[in-house]
Amino acid sequence: MNKSGENVIQSVCRAIQIIRCFEKNEELGVTEISKIAGLHKSTAFGLISTLEANKLIEKNELTGKYRLGLELFRLGTKVNSALRHIAVPYLEQLVKMYQETANLVVMDDLSIIYLEKVESTQSMRISTLVGGRLPLYCTAVGKAILANLPPEELNSKLKRMEFRKYTGNTVSDRNSLMESLELTRNRGYAEDNEELEIGLSCIAAPIYNHFNIPFAAISLSGPTFRMDEVFRKEASVTLMNYTGEISMKLGYDNNNQ
Amino acid sequence: MNKSGENVIQSVCRAIQIIRCFEKNEELGVTEISKIAGLHKSTAFGLISTLEANKLIEKNELTGKYRLGLELFRLGTKVNSALRHIAVPYLEQLVKMYQETANLVVMDDLSIIYLEKVESTQSMRISTLVGGRLPLYCTAVGKAILANLPPEELNSKLKRMEFRKYTGNTVSDRNSLMESLELTRNRGYAEDNEELEIGLSCIAAPIYNHFNIPFAAISLSGPTFRMDEVFRKEASVTLMNYTGEISMKLGYDNNNQ
DNA sequence: GAATATTGTTCTGCATTATAGTACGTTATG
DNA sequence: CATAACGTACTATAATGCAGAACAATATTC
Numbered sequence: 001m002n003k004s005g006e007n008v009i010q011s012v013c014r015a016i017q018i019i020r021c022f023e024k025n026e027e028l029g030v031t032e033i034s035k036i037a038g039l040h041k042s043t044a045f046g047l048i049s050t051l052e053a054n055k056l057i058e059k060n061e062l063t064g065k066y067r068l069g070l071e072l073f074r075l076g077t078k079v080n081s082a083l084r085h086i087a088v089p090y091l092e093q094l095v096k097m098y099q100e101t102a103n104l105v106v107m108d109d110l111s112i113i114y115l116e117k118v119e120s121t122q123s124m125r126i127s128t129l130v131g132g133r134l135p136l137y138c139t140a141v142g143k144a145i146l147a148n149l150p151p152e153e154l155n156s157k158l159k160r161m162e163f164r165k166y167t168g169n170t171v172s173d174r175n176s177l178m179e180s181l182e183l184t185r186n187r188g189y190a191e192d193n194e195e196l197e198i199g200l201s202c203i204a205a206p207i208y209n210h211f212n213i214p215f216a217a218i219s220l221s222g223p224t225f226r227m228d229e230v231f232r233k234e235a236s237v238t239l240m241n242y243t244g245e246i247s248m249k250l251g252y253d254n255n256n257q
Numbered sequence: 258m259n260k261s262g263e264n265v266i267q268s269v270c271r272a273i274q275i276i277r278c279f280e281k282n283e284e285l286g287v288t289e290i291s292k293i294a295g296l297h298k299s300t301a302f303g304l305i306s307t308l309e310a311n312k313l314i315e316k317n318e319l320t321g322k323y324r325l326g327l328e329l330f331r332l333g334t335k336v337n338s339a340l341r342h343i344a345v346p347y348l349e350q351l352v353k354m355y356q357e358t359a360n361l362v363v364m365d366d367l368s369i370i371y372l373e374k375v376e377s378t379q380s381m382r383i384s385t386l387v388g389g390r391l392p393l394y395c396t397a398v399g400k401a402i403l404a405n406l407p408p409e410e411l412n413s414k415l416k417r418m419e420f421r422k423y424t425g426n427t428v429s430d431r432n433s434l435m436e437s438l439e440l441t442r443n444r445g446y447a448e449d450n451e452e453l454e455i456g457l458s459c460i461a462a463p464i465y466n467h468f469n470i471p472f473a474a475i476s477l478s479g480p481t482f483r484m485d486e487v488f489r490k491e492a493s494v495t496l497m498n499y500t501g502e503i504s505m506k507l508g509y510d511n512n513n514q
Numbered sequence: 515g516a517a518t519a520t521t522g523t524t525c526t527g528c529a530t531t532a533t534a535g536t537a538c539g540t541t542a543t544g
Numbered sequence: 545c546a547t548a549a550c551g552t553a554c555t556a557t558a559a560t561g562c563a564g565a566a567c568a569a570t571a572t573t574c
Contacts, residue, residue, distance in 0.1 A: 007524085008307040009561065011532060015269045016311045023335055030551055040534050045552065047532095050265040054273045062467055064541090064551075068336040070365050073372070076333015077388025078280055079325040096378055108327050115330070121353055121378065131334025210319055264553085266532065268561065288521055297563050302523065321522080321570085 014039060015047045019056060019068070027065040080106065083216060084116050086249045087207075090242040091118040091218065098235050100222035103128055105141045107215055110161060112142050120222065128221070134196065137161060137177050138170050140204035141217035144190035147181040148206050148214045154181075169195045189236035190217075194224055201227040205239040208247040218243055271296060272304045276313060276325070284322040337363065340473060341373050343506045344464075347499040348375040348475065355492050357479035360385055362398045364472055367418060369399050377479065385478070391453065394418060394434050395427050397461035398474035401447035404438040405463050405471045411438075426452045446493035447474075451481055458484040462496040465504040475500055 014037065021028055021036045028036070034044035048066060051057045055071035084104065091102040101120045105112040111133045136142030136157070146154060163172040171177045184190045192202040202221040206214035220227075220235055271294065278285055278293045285293070291301035305323060308314045312328035341361065348359035358377045362369040368390045393399030393414070403411060420429040428434045441447045449459040459478040463471035477484075477492055 007303065008310050009268050009272070009303055010559095011266050011268045011561080012272045012304065012307045013311065015266070015272070016313065019332055023332070026339055031549075041550090042535075042552085042554095043533055046264065046266055047269065049552095050269045053265050054270065056273065068332070070336065070363065070370055072329075073333045073336035074370065074388050074390070075276055075280070075325070076330045076336070077386075079327065079330035079333070082283055092376065092378075106327065113327055113331065118376065119349065121349075129334075131331050133331070267530090268532085286521070287523085298521085299523080299525095299564075300562055303561075306523095 011047065014043070015051055018044065018047055018051065019072070022057070022066075022068045027060060027063060027067045029065045033066070080115060083207075083246075083250065087216075087218060087246050088116055088118070090246060091116060094118070094218070094220055094235075094238065094242070095120055097238065098220055098231075100220045100226065100235075101128065103141065103219045103221065105139075105217055105219070107136065107142075107145050107217075108133070110136055110157060112136060112139055112145070112217070115216075122222075135161075135164070137163060138166055138192070138195045139219075140190040140192035140202035140221075141219045142190075143181060143184050143192070144204040144206040144217040144219075145214045146177075147184035147190060148208075150213065153213070166196050167194055167198050169193055171195065187236075188240055189232075191232065192221075199224055201232075203227070203232050203236050203239060205236065205243040207243050207250070210251055218246070268304065271300070272308055275301065275304055275308065276329070279314070279323075279325045284317060284320060284324045286322045290323070337372060340464075340503075340507065344473075344475060344503050345373055345375070347503060348373060351375070351475070351477055351492075351495065351499070352377055354495065355477055355488075357477045357483065357492075358385065360398065360476045360478065362396075362474055362476070364393065364399075364402050364474075365390070367393055367414060369393060369396055369402070369474070372473075379479075392418075392421070394420065395423055395449070395452045396476075397447040397449035397459035397478075398476045399447075400438060400441050400449070401461040401463040401474045401476075402471045403434075404441035404447060405465075407470060410470070423453050424451055424455050426450055428452065444493075445497055446489075448489065449478075456481055458489075460484070460489050460493050460496060462493065462500040464500050464507070467508055475503070 017037050018033055021033050030045050030048060031041060033048060034041045037044060039047070048057065052059060052066070052069070055069040057066045058069040059066055083106070087104045091104060094102040095118045099120050099122055102118045103114055104116040105114050114128050114130050114132045117128055117130055134142070136146055146157070149157070158174055158177070161174070164170070165172045171180050188205070190204045192204070194200060200221060201224040202219050204217045204219035207216040207218065209215050218239060220239065274294050275290055278290050287302050287305060288298060290305065291298045294301060296304070305314065309316060309323070309326070312326040314323045315326040316323055340363070344361045348361060351359040352375045356377050356379055359375045360371055361373040362371050371385050371387050371389045374385055374387055391399070393403055403414070406414070415431055415434070418431070421427070422429045428437050447461045449461070451458060457478060458481040459476050461474045461476035464473040464475065466472050475496060477496065
C-alpha cells in the first residue's frame with residue numbers, strides 16, 4: 001500500500017513515470033531522467049535498462065541519450081483497434097464526399113482524444129493531431145458526446161469542468177453549455193462554430209456503446225466559409241448515418257430514435 | 258540479476274508482458290491474463306491494478322474485463338514524433354501529386370514498421386497498417402534502407418535473415434537479394450515489384466541519420482498497372498528529393514552523392 | 515433456483531527484489 | 545590538463561513485491 005491509498009507497485013509506476021518524462025523531451029540522459037522523475041540515479045538506471053530491454057525506450061547511439069522506443073508505438077497502435085478499424089473506412093468516405101478532414105475521437109474523462117484522422121487534400125485545411133487532447137465543451141465531437149450522456153454522468157462532468165474562453169464563441173459557463181447541448185440534442189448533431197479557433201468549424205455525431213451511451217464521435221472539420229448552413233445540414237445526415245452503422249458494427253443494437 | 262543475465266526489474270518486465278497479452282486479445286480478465294503470462298492470479302492482479310491506475314489498461318465496465326488504455330495510445334503517438342512531423346507534409350504532397358498511398362517507415366532490426374501513411378483517395382488502393390511490421394527483404398522501403406547500409410551492418414543482418422517466398426517475385430535467398438540491392442544502389446531508389454503481394458508495387462527512398470546511415474524510408478505504393486516504368490522513374494525523383502530534404506531537416510548535412 | 519464452479523479481490527507473512535549509496539571508468543567542459 | 549558531470553557496476557540492507565490462502569462476487573450447471 002502506498003501513500004495515495006492505492007495498492008500499486010512502486011517500480012512499475014516509476015517505470016511509467018520515466019516514460020512520461022519523454023512527453024516533453026524527445027531525448028534524455030540517465031541523470032536528466034532521474035532528476036525529472038525525482039529518483040536516485042542508480043534507481044533510474046535500473047528502470048531505464050529494463051525499459052530499454054523491452055524496447056519501450058531506445059538509446060540514441062550518437063548522443064548516448066534515450067528516447068521513446070518503437071515497441072511503445074507498436075503497442076499504442078493496438079489500442080481501440082476494433083473501433084478504429086471499423087471507423088476508418090467511414091472517415092475516408094466522408095473525405096471523399098465532402099473534401100474536408102474527418103476525425104475519430106474518444107472521450108477520456110473531461111477531454112476527447114483524437115484516435116484517427118483522414119485529411120482533406122485541399123490545401124487550406126484543418127490539421128488536427130492524432131493523440132492530441134482537447135476539452136469536451138469547445139469541440140463538436142465533445143458536445144456530440146456530452147449531449148447524449150445520461151443526466152447523472154453529464155452532471156458529474158459538468159461539476160468538474162473548468163471553462164476557458166478560446167475564442168469569442170467559446171461556451172464558457174455551465175448554463176450556456178447546457179443550452180448548447182439542448183440544441184445539439186434537438187438537431188441530432190453537434191456543431192463547433194469557431195469555438196476553439198477562429199476560422200475553424202466542425203460538425204460531429206456520437207458513437208454509442210452497448211449501453212447506448214456515447215463514448216466516441218466522428219467529425220468533419222474545415223474552414224468556416226466552406227462549412228455553411230446548407231453544407232452542415234447535408235453532411236450531418238451522412239455523419240449520423242455513419243455513426244449509426246459504426247455503433248451497430250460495434251455490437252450496439254439501436255432500438256430507439 | 259535474473260536468469261537471462263540482464264539486470265532488469267522483474268515487476269516492470271511482468272507489467273510489460275501483461276500489456277503484450279492484449280496484442281492478440283482485445284479484452285482479457287484477470288485469470289486469463291495470469292494464465293497467458295504465467296503469473297499467480299494475485300500477482301497479476303497487483304500488476305493489472307497498477308497499469309489501470311496509470312491508464313495503460315482500462316476496465317470494460319460491461320464485461321468486467323480489461324483492454325489497452327488510452328494513455329498507452331497517447332504515449333505511443335509521442336514516439337518518433339520529430340521524424341513523423343517532418344515527414345508527413347511530404348507524404349501528403351506525394352499523394353496529391355501521384356494519387357497513390359504514401360508511407361513512412363523505420364527499420365527495426367530485420368523489419369520495417371509503418372509509422373505513418375497518407376492514403377490515396379482512389380478507390381482501388383493499397384491499404385497498409387500503421388504499426389504493422391514487414392520483413393526488410395520483400396519491401397521497397399526495406400531494400401531502400403538495406404542497399405545503403407554500411408557493409409558490416411548489412412552483413413550482420415543478412416546472416417540472420419530468414420527468407421519466405423510471399424510471391425513468385427520474392428527474393429528468397431541471400432545472393433538474389435544482394436543483386437537486387439546492387440541494382441537499387443545504382444538506380445538510387447528501391448522497387449518492390451509484386452514481391453510481397455501480387456498486384457502490389459512500390460517505390461521507396463531512404464532517409465539518413467546524422468551518421469549518414471539510413472534508418473527510415475518513404476514510399477509510394479499502388480496497383481502494379483498504375484506503377485509502370487515511366488511512373489516509377491518520374492515519381493522516384495520526387496521521392497529522392499523529399500528524403501533528401503527530410504534527412505536535412507533531421508540535421509543530416511549531406512556532403513556526398 | 516439451489517449448488518457448484520469460476521473469477522475477482524483483499525490480506526498477510528516471508529523472502530525476494532528493488533533500492534540507494536558508493537565507487538569506478540569514461541566522456542564533456544573549462 | 546584538471547575537473548566536473550555522466551553513465552554504469554557492485555553491494556548490503558531494508559523495503560517491497562509476491563504467493564498462498566481465504567473471501568466475495570459473479571457465472572454456470574443441473
